[in-house]
Amino acid sequence: MGHAARDSLFRGSVGSENTYHTSPSAAGSSVYALNPDGGRATPNEYGVYHDNHSAENLDEQAGGVGQTPQRTYLAEKRSAYAAPPRKKRGIIILAAVAGLVVIVLVIALPVYFTTKKKNNDDLSGGASGGSSSGGGGGGNPGSNAVVTGGNGSKVTLANGTTFTYQNDFGGTWYWDQNDPFNNNAQCNSWTPPLNQTFVPGTTRIFGISIGGWLVTEPFIVPSLYEKYINASTVAVDEWTLSTNMRADTSNGGINQLEDHYKTFITEQDFAEMAGAGFNYVRIPLPYWAIEVWDGEPFLEGVAWQYFLKAIQWCRKYGLRINLDFHSLPGSQNGWNHSGKLGSINVLNGPMGVANAQRSLDYIRILAEFISQPEYSDVVTMFSVTNEPAANDFGQDPLERYYVQAYNIVREASGTGAGKGPYIVLHDGFVGLPQWTGFLPNSDRVALDEHPYLCFSTQSDAPITSYTSTPCNAWGSEFNTSNGAFGLTISGEFSNAVTDCGKWVNGVNQGSRYEGDYYQGSWPTIGSCDSWNDWQSWDNATKAGYKQFAMASMDAFQNFFFWTWKIGASSVSGTVEAPQWSYQLGLQNGWLPTDIRQSSGICPNQNIWSPPFQPWQTGGSGAGQIPASATQDLTWPPPTLSNSGFATNAASFPTYTPTGTLTTLPGPTFTTSSGKSQGTASAGDGWANPSDTQKAMTPVSGCSYLDPWVGPTSPPAKCKAGGGGDRRRAYPPTPSPT
Incomplete structure (x- = not known):
């Protein structure tokens, strides 16, 4: 979430409109590629895109789209519980065998039930996993442990508890401890299972973000921050939160963050996301999931262990992941979700080059991990930098940085087009049209914008007046960007039309709506109480929010709602930013139970007609970027912004590639076959062994400014040579229990 912290981001507001449109989108929108001939469905064809789970002929109803998961599930279930063949025997033979059968049963039954219980208890495993191992359930021959299921089936968690899987859209889960990288799961009937290719433009991206989990934000998890609201240094971002927690040893110290990771998002959340109709999950990840350097108070490495769990859970429920590199060293935008509220120090100021070098290293480490065959079918999108503030430091250095990131990610996946994840580039708040023609013929690059109404001019118009605003805005x-650039997504949006909600703008920063926002002079529009008091919303208000959400989805076509869950305040005991919680909206009726209902809300919007150009989806010409397109985008940038002036970047300090390279660990899965046990191969963390450049590190003997120093005058540039290594302020944190 981006616009809240800086006045310079104001955009003209879109006035609310009292029109309510229900006519369908133009034929050829991406959703209609799911229907016959890619055109608009006739009434008889409409069932192709919708499910009827009471019918037996799901193959015919699916219209050839994706798989028919209920049939797959039933076939596997019948195979697992198939009755033995019945053969006629004489009475004498039966009598002779009876005694032997009794003896066998006395011995076998205890073994069977012991094995079955163990396998059921292991259904949720430990850490994570991911790749395609094809079909089949794997596991021990003869074991009757249930490894897959559809709507109404029972799922057993790692702690032995169970829940009933609810998915009205034909989704099937799949988990076998002895086959932990199996990709048979399918989140719903209109999305290909993980062992088949997802093609944007043929299948829509219905995405949900998991904000506040591995990167905390005060408005998403207020209870973490409320604890330190009266501290000598108030917790306003994860930096100050971590500092307060480290001093709070009586309450668990910094390990309180792991308690949050364990409880805020669990496996059942992923099951619910699949059951809500989503097919993609955008997961923000901070750089401290990999490592920290000297003086940085963050909890090192533990968030990565929970990201591994997320991969396992997404694999289990057939969800794909958009890995969002959300928080960069030095901060790419100065907002609290970047790790530290304050100044911008990536591509900006005296440490702007050095911090960008370090960030590109982390992009490389992440890209090498997710490009491994064990994970590439689950983590299929990589948002390389969340919300870089190019409107502050300029588009030119961001373009140069993106060229480096593109080359790094593509090198990690090896030679040949169509390998590795989609690379997602945020527009840097300069607008989608400014990126037309960037990286032509690049291999599977998507453009990302985060449209919000709530951080500009405020209005007291009711939500029911905004029903068509997203379509018009x-x-x-x-649609234009889908044709001019290629795949264009909304990586974030919400149901908020005002900036009401506890700490939506930041801790103690007020709101524009109530006229007490900490920056600028804002007229008082009214009280936020009615916007926050979701328990009192009437049916018309809920219907207005639902219509606004669906209009947004149709306007974007491919999207990720921000965010799945908002935690309750420890002071009030309730959610105080309701427009941002998809889970809360589902539970209380202001978000659609069938997300596909959003198709057709926006009329006459010149809906972009698929498919994309072949090179945009990894086909012919992909990766063949003309040399002329990048010849003026050399690295590092010749100039960077410094205190508002363009400064020669050659005078800025840089790091040197002589450091020890960090690789990310995979999960551990214990498998069994008969009486023997083993460990499933989870990769070594590095997809391309030819990628051997060492890590960026401070030059030995050089003195550097603090990476978070802000745009002050730079010192003399350190001369290259030597090879110091990075130091940590805190010892590495043990792996989570």
Whole structure:
């Protein structure tokens, strides 16, 4: 979430409109590629895109789209519980065998039930996993442990508890401890299972973000921050939160963050996301999931262990992941979700080059991990930098940085087009049209914008007056970009039309709506109480929010709602930013139970007609970027912004590639076959063994400014040579229990 912290981001507001449109989108929108001939469905064809789970002929109803998961599930279930063949025997033979059968049963039954219980208890495993191992359930021959299921089936968690899987859209889960990288799961009937290719433009991205989990934000998890609201240094971001927690040893110290990771998002959340109709999950990840350097108070490495769990859970429920590199060293935008509220120090100021070098290293480490065959079918999108503030430091250095990131990610996946994840580039708040023509013929690059109404001019118009606003505000822009650039997504959006909600703008920073926002002079529009008191919303208000959400989805076509869950305040005991919680909206009726209902909300928006150009989806010409397109985008940038002036970047300090390279560990899965046990191969963390460049590290003997120093005058540049290594302020944290 981006616009809240800086006045310079104001965009003209879109006035609310009292029109309510229900006519369908133009034929050829991406959703209609799911229907016959890619055109608009006739009434008889409409069932192709919708499910009827009471019918037996799911193969015919699916219209050839994806798989028919209930049939797959039933076939495997019948195979697992198949009755033995019945053969006629004489009475004498039966009598002779009876005694032997009794003896066998006395011995076998205890073994069978012991094995079955163990396998059921292991259904949720430990850490994570991911790749395609094809079909089949794996596991021990003869074992009757249930490894897959559809709507209404029972799922057993690692702690032995169970829940009933609810998925009305034909989704099937799949988990076998002895086959932990199996990709048979399918989140719903209109999305290919993980062992088949997801093609944007043929299948829509219905995405949900998991904010506040591995990167905390005060408005998403207020209870973590409320604890330190009266501290000598108030917790306003994860930096100050971590500092307060480290001093709070009586309450668990910094390990309180792991308690949050364990409880805020669990496996059942992923099951619910699949059951809500989503097919993609955008997961923000901070750089401290990999490592920290000297003086940085963050909890090192533990978030990565929970990201591994997320991979396992997404694999189990057939969800794909958009890995979002959300928080960069030095901060790419100065907002609290970047790790530290304050100044921008990536591509900006005296440490702007050095911090960008370090960030590119982390992009490389992440890309090498997710490009391994064990994970590449689950983590299929990589948002290389969340919300870089190019509107502050300029588009030119960001373009140069993106060229480096593109080359790094593609090198990690090896030679040949169509390998590795989609690379997602945020527009840097300069607008989608400014990126037309960037990286032509690049291999599977998507453009990302985060459209929000709530951080500009405020209005007391009711939510029911905004039903068509998203269509008019964003539909044409996204349609044009899909054709001019290629795949264009909304990586974030919400149901908020005002900036009401506890700490939506930051801790103690007020709101524009109530006129007490800490920056600028804002007229008081009214009280936020009615916007926050979701328990009192009437049916018309809930219907208005639902319609606004669906209009947004249709306008964007491919999207990720921000965010799945908002935690309750420890002071009030309730959620105080309701427009941002998809889970809360589902539970209380202001978000659609069938997300596909959003298709057709926006009329006459010149909906972009698929498919994309072949090179945009990894086909012919992909990766063949003309040399002329990048010849003026050399690295590092010749100039960077420093205190508002363009400064020669050659005078800035840089790091040197002589450091010890960090690789990320995979999960551990214990498998069994008969009486023997083993460990499933989870990769070594590095997809491309030819990628051997060492890590960026401070030059030995050089003195550097603090990476978070802000745009002050730079010192003399350190001369290359030597090879110091990085130091940590805190010892590495043990792996989670």
